[in-house]
Amino acid sequence: MSLDEKQLAAHLSVIGNVPKTANLRTALGMKIRAWWPYYLMLLPGLVYFIVFHYYPIYQAKLAFEDFRIFGDNLWVGTKHFETLFDSRAFFQVLANTLIISAMKMAFVFPVPILLALLINEVRASGLRRFIQSAIYLPHFLSWVVIAGIFIAALSPSSGVVNEIRGWAGLSPRGFMTESGSIRWVVVFSEMWRSAGWDSLLYFAAIMAIDPQLYDAAEMDGANRWQKIINVTLPGITPTIATLFILNVGLFMNAGFDQVFNLANDAVRDQIDIIDTYVYRIGLQSGQFSLATAAGLFKGVIGMVLIVAAHTISKRLTGKGVW
Amino acid sequence: MLARNLLSSVAAIAVAAGLGGAALAQDVPTVTIIAHENPGDAELAERIEASMAEAGTPVDIELIGIPSSGYPDALSLRLLSGEIPDIMYFQGADAEFANQGILEDLRPWIEQSTYLKDALWAHNVARLENYPYLLYVFPARTKSAVVRSDWLEESGLAAPTNLDEWTEFLRAMSESDFDGNGAQDTYGILAPDNTAELDAIFNPSFGVTATWLEQDGEWIHARVSDAERAKLEYYQMLYAEGILDPEYVTSNWEVKEDKFYTGRVAVVMGTAGPVIDIYRTKMQEINEGSDLTLLAPPDGLEAVNVAKEDRGFAIHAMSDNKEAAFAVLDFLASPEGQFIDRLGVEGEHYTMNGDTVEVLPAMGTWYPRFWTVNPDYWSPPVDLLSDVGQGSLAQGAEYFVPDNAFVWPAELASDVDAAEQYYRSSVFRFVSGEWSMDQWDQYVEGWNAAGGNAMTEYARTVLP
Numbered sequence: 193m194s195l196d197e198k199q200l201a202a203h204l205s206v207i208g209n210v211p212k213t214a215n216l217r218t219a220l221g222m223k224i225r226a227w228w229p230y231y232l233m234l235l236p237g238l239v240y241f242i243v244f245h246y247y248p249i250y251q252a253k254l255a256f257e258d259f260r261i262f263g264d265n266l267w268v269g270t271k272h273f274e275t276l277f278d279s280r281a282f283f284q285v286l287a288n289t290l291i292i293s294a295m296k297m298a299f300v301f302p303v304p305i306l307l308a309l310l311i312n313e314v315r316a317s318g319l320r321r322f323i324q325s326a327i328y329l330p331h332f333l334s335w336v337v338i339a340g341i342f343i344a345a346l347s348p349s350s351g352v353v354n355e356i357r358g359w360a361g362l363s364p365r366g367f368m369t370e371s372g373s374i375r376w377v378v379v380f381s382e383m384w385r386s387a388g389w390d391s392l393l394y395f396a397a398i399m400a401i402d403p404q405l406y407d408a409a410e411m412d413g414a415n416r417w418q419k420i421i422n423v424t425l426p427g428i429t430p431t432i433a434t435l436f437i438l439n440v441g442l443f444m445n446a447g448f449d450q451v452f453n454l455a456n457d458a459v460r461d462q463i464d465i466i467d468t469y470v471y472r473i474g475l476q477s478g479q480f481s482l483a484t485a486a487g488l489f490k491g492v493i494g495m496v497l498i499v500a501a502h503t504i505s506k507r508l509t510g511k512g513v514w
Numbered sequence: 515m516l517a518r519n520l521l522s523s524v525a526a527i528a529v530a531a532g533l534g535g536a537a538l539a540q541d542v543p544t545v546t547i548i549a550h551e552n553p554g555d556a557e558l559a560e561r562i563e564a565s566m567a568e569a570g571t572p573v574d575i576e577l578i579g580i581p582s583s584g585y586p587d588a589l590s591l592r593l594l595s596g597e598i599p600d601i602m603y604f605q606g607a608d609a610e611f612a613n614q615g616i617l618e619d620l621r622p623w624i625e626q627s628t629y630l631k632d633a634l635w636a637h638n639v640a641r642l643e644n645y646p647y648l649l650y651v652f653p654a655r656t657k658s659a660v661v662r663s664d665w666l667e668e669s670g671l672a673a674p675t676n677l678d679e680w681t682e683f684l685r686a687m688s689e690s691d692f693d694g695n696g697a698q699d700t701y702g703i704l705a706p707d708n709t710a711e712l713d714a715i716f717n718p719s720f721g722v723t724a725t726w727l728e729q730d731g732e733w734i735h736a737r738v739s740d741a742e743r744a745k746l747e748y749y750q751m752l753y754a755e756g757i758l759d760p761e762y763v764t765s766n767w768e769v770k771e772d773k774f775y776t777g778r779v780a781v782v783m784g785t786a787g788p789v790i791d792i793y794r795t796k797m798q799e800i801n802e803g804s805d806l807t808l809l810a811p812p813d814g815l816e817a818v819n820v821a822k823e824d825r826g827f828a829i830h831a832m833s834d835n836k837e838a839a840f841a842v843l844d845f846l847a848s849p850e851g852q853f854i855d856r857l858g859v860e861g862e863h864y865t866m867n868g869d870t871v872e873v874l875p876a877m878g879t880w881y882p883r884f885w886t887v888n889p890d891y892w893s894p895p896v897d898l899l900s901d902v903g904q905g906s907l908a909q910g911a912e913y914f915v916p917d918n919a920f921v922w923p924a925e926l927a928s929d930v931d932a933a934e935q936y937y938r939s940s941v942f943r944f945v946s947g948e949w950s951m952d953q954w955d956q957y958v959e960g961w962n963a964a965g966g967n968a969m970t971e972y973a974r975t976v977l978p
Contacts, residue, residue: 260614261593261594261596261598261611261614261616262596262614262616262832275925275928276928279928279929279932279965280932280963280964280965281928281931281932281935281964281965282928284932343764347761347764348760348761349699349760349761366760366761366946368764369763369764369942369946370948371939371943371948456707456763456764457707457708457763457938457939457941457942458763458764458939458942458943458946459939460935460938460939461935461936461939462939464935471587472931473927473928473931475586475587475590475591475607476586476587476606476607477607477610477927477930477931478590478607478608478609478610478611478924478927479610479924479927479928480594480610482927482928
């Protein structure tokens with residue numbers, strides 16, 4: 193089968209052999225003509241991102257304006273940012289966001305990797321499938337339900353956790369109301385909900401490792417632990433690096449739904465994050481511009497973090513997200 | 515030929531009917547109302563429309579219902595999209611819309627009204643003077659405390675009348691086993707989420723008589739006053755002795771009601787009037803033959819905020835149908851409107867025996883969607899509330915004291931929010947004993963730094 197001129201040009205452009213002097217628009221047009229079914233499939237995703245992710249960036253100019261429901265907004269420059277940075281509350285929610293995100297990164301991020309490694313070592317396929325199903329299940333529960341489960345389980349008077357503490361002779365503790373424990377409740381509930389589901393990606397990466405590497409390791413006398421350390425882990429390192437960078441990009445998203453449902457008056461100052469602050473100031477108090485300023489600040493920090501993580505990763509491992 | 519003639523006739527009739535319908539629709543203004551979604555909304559709208567048409571002011575009412583859960587947020591988002599109905603029911607976040615001139619000043623309309631001007635309560639008049647954009651013709655939303663009557667009887671105690679008696683009464687309840695489950699697992703009292711409902715009945719006992727108190731010749735917020743400190747010390751004692759449910763802060767209103775009906779707490783507070791009646795109805799559904807007894811607060815009730823309505827109806831200032839919108843609100847204050855709104859659905863909530871209205875048991879679950887007017891102006895032909903519900907309204911009227919709180923300017927929104935969050939967290943730490951009362955001065959410093967200083971500075975420019 194021979195390629196006509198257009199197909200050949202498109203093929204060359206895809207494999208990177210289009211001369212640098214070629215008109216970029218022509219090259220793109222040729223690509224689209226040659227691979228149009230794929231571009232058509234891309235279209236809904238592209239529209240989604242433009243409408244829901246890029247258009248709102250333009251609307252973030254509200255942070256520099258006083259909001260008007262009718263008529264044009266009034267340009268006020270950095271007034272709302274000054275109000276934010278003068279507020280002790282904002283620095284408190286910023287600190288909470290950073291602390292909770294750092295705790296999640298340190299304690300939640302590694303768990304799916306460990307889970308995937310452990311599940312991979314389960315030899316009985318029936319048992320493995322059961323474990324996988326069981327650990328995926330919490331992912332499908334909403335935070336409203338999960339908050340209810342945790343409040344009931346951690347209740348000082350009737351919760352199962354305090355009952356177990358009682359058997360060990362320990363006095364009951366109000367985990368949901370103690371400032372020293374609530375952040376751990378946030379971290380643990382996040383782990384409980386997402387670790388199983390997140391392990392799926394790592395498990396898929398493990399499945400993609402060439403079995404010959406294990407055979408070779410076995411011939412060299414490696415035991416199971418050595419195979420995990422020297423074959424499995426290096427095999428999933430690119431996946432770990434990519435997901436780590438993506439997680440860094442979401443660092444400032446400490447979990448609105450989760451915090452909103454787990455918070456109570458006793459501990460709100462410990463887990464109030466930028467997202468809940470934006471919700472309270474914006475929607476509940478009607479200060480839309482101030483809330484947008486807080487949201488924009490969060491977005492910019494997130495952007496800086498992801499670029500920094502990508503750059504560092506690129507230098508250290510040669511791999512980044514783009 | 516016959517078929518063609520028939521088709522022509524049908525077409526002519528259809529066109530004529532269409533034009534006639536259009537002309538009719540033009541004569542009858544459509545009033546859009548956004549409010550809580552309730553079963554039977556469409557039927558209620560139809561009855562209002564029919565009565566208004568009969569009274570010579572026909573309107574077409576279009577009710578837009580929003581589910582109660584998350585109502586204020588959903589309403590804000592809807593209004594922000596620029597889709598603003600003629601009448602809006604707010605439960606907060608209205609000030610920003612008022613600041614932008616979207617809400618109509620209701621005072622001139624009320625002055626010229628047929629019914630509303632006479633139907634207002636004293637607190638409505640005061641609130642309209644301070645903030646004329648929102649109206650909620652309803653008794654002051656005071657809270658009243660209730661206990662199961664059979665438990666009160668079994669305790670052998672008289673209903674408490676002062677703070678010492680209240681303490682002893684609540685202690686006796688918490689040491690009892692009136693629910694008969696063989697365990698002392700009933701708490702004396704529960705306020706959901708925070709101490710606000712406790713404050714409703716205990717504030718005056720400690721001298722927290724208003725939001726702003728004069729101390730050493732200067733206005734200070736009650737939350738950093740000596741009176742507040744004494745009150746929190748009392749709550750700390752209730753908590754330490756197991757009288758106050760220690761899980762109050764993680765209990766929302768649904769949990770509160772559940773604990774009350776299932777005998778895990780003896781005393782709860784509810785909004786005077788229909789809410790107290792709903793508690794009674796649900797209690798009777800779960801515990802057949804039981805009833806509720808209204809408890810008198812130890813030293814009166816918390817002062818009532820008259821700075822503005824904290825909920826209520828507003829009219830879109832730029833609506834083309836302002837007259838029709840106000841006509842609906844005015845009609846709902848008329849005897850006919852009140853009859854429709856407060857008695858519910860005939861056959862379900864009441865029946866007519868000749869000219870006599872007979873209330874059915876389901877009345878306990880009905881609540882007026884719009885107004886409950888001042889009883890000096892109009893009262894229903896039959897008592898719609900039980901004695902305990904009626905008593906709670908009388909209690910609210912008896913102990914009514916206007917508060918001196920005012921509306922905060924938008925510039926202070928983040929300070930007010932920060933101080934509120936700090937106060938709420940600190941209260942739990944004091945009440946739970948995590949903080950000792952010796953740390954009071956540190957708390958005051960923290961509250962001032964969190965936003966209290968800016969609030970106090972502003973308050974001193976506003977208060978006389």
